[in-house]
Amino acid sequence: MKPISDKVIGRLARYRTLLTEQVPEGRTHLFSYEIAAAMRLADSQVRRDLMAVGTRGVPQHGYEIEALKARLDDALALDRAHGVAVVGAGDLGRALIAFLEARRTTLAIRAAFDVDPAKVNRVFSGVKCHAMADLEKVVAAEGITLAILCVPAAAAQPAADALVHAGIRGVLNFAPVALRLPVQVALEELVITTYLEKLAYFTTHPAKERRNGRHDAR
Numbered sequence: 001m002k003p004i005s006d007k008v009i010g011r012l013a014r015y016r017t018l019l020t021e022q023v024p025e026g027r028t029h030l031f032s033y034e035i036a037a038a039m040r041l042a043d044s045q046v047r048r049d050l051m052a053v054g055t056r057g058v059p060q061h062g063y064e065i066e067a068l069k070a071r072l073d074d075a076l077a078l079d080r081a082h083g084v085a086v087v088g089a090g091d092l093g094r095a096l097i098a099f100l101e102a103r104r105t106t107l108a109i110r111a112a113f114d115v116d117p118a119k120v121n122r123v124f125s126g127v128k129c130h131a132m133a134d135l136e137k138v139v140a141a142e143g144i145t146l147a148i149l150c151v152p153a154a155a156a157q158p159a160a161d162a163l164v165h166a167g168i169r170g171v172l173n174f175a176p177v178a179l180r181l182p183v184q185v186a187l188e189e190l191v192i193t194t195y196l197e198k199l200a201y202f203t204t205h206p207a208k209e210r211r212n213g214r215h216d217a218r
């Protein structure tokens with residue numbers, strides 16, 4: 001299969017969420033135009049994206065939902081477990097642990113880490129919080145490859161460096177700083193104010209709204 005672009009990967013992940021959480025009851029198949037309408041995309045875009053992962057709908061029935069989900073899981077490497085760590089078990093870190101634990105996906109939170117002795121050795125939503133000093137040991141023992149960074153801005157780069165040193169291969173950064181990581185470590189940065197600022201702009205300048213009505217903040 002050809003390498004898939006960042007944008008397409010993002011849409012495939014959104015199709016998967018739709019198929020997991022928003023399928024009308026009793027349906028076994030969906031047409032591309034239904035997926036497109038729910039996601040405010042063009043029908044042709046959806047068909048192109050799904051073709052990129054080797055899937056075609058059947059004219060009379062569309063896409064079989066379970067088969068499509070399995071194909072998307074395979075394409076997104078979600079057909080296998082990924083160990084995830086949450087670094088910084090403050091308000092945001094604990095909220096994310098609770099959210100992700102409740103969903104029980106193959107993205108399993110295996111450990112939390114913090115420097116605050118009041119949090120170390122506590123269990124948040126079933127996940128044990130470890131001392132940062134134990135990062136390397138716990139990451140290796142638990143097979144953790146991904147990390148969600150929820151520490152204060154000033155602590156983010158040193159914490160990210162420690163994660164890289166411990167062998168983490170992908171970081172989702174919530175701290176409001178641009179991290180410098182080796183190229184082989186995948187990085188996603190998510191700052192909610194960026195999305196709000198874009199919304200503020202597009203609601204003030206509605207004529208500049210994108211044709212598909214979505215404002216991708218990335």
Ligand SMILES: NC(=O)c1ccc[n+]([C@@H]2O[C@H](COP(=O)([O-])OP(=O)(O)OC[C@H]3O[C@@H](n4cnc5c(N)ncnc54)[C@H](O)[C@@H]3O)[C@@H](O)[C@H]2O)c1
Pocket residue numbers: 087088089090091092093113114115116119132149150151152153155159173174175176190191192193
């Ligand atoms: N991206 C977003 O949309 C978004 C939204 C909310 C908060 N944030 C950011 O997320 C971060 C966390 O926010 P919060 O409200 O949970 O803060 P918080 O103060 O409640 O939690 C921060 C936690 O990090 C721990 N910590 C500090 N230094 C550390 C280090 N070196 N290693 C490990 N843990 C360390 C603290 O002990 C604390 O438990 C902040 O940077 C904040 O700006 C981002």
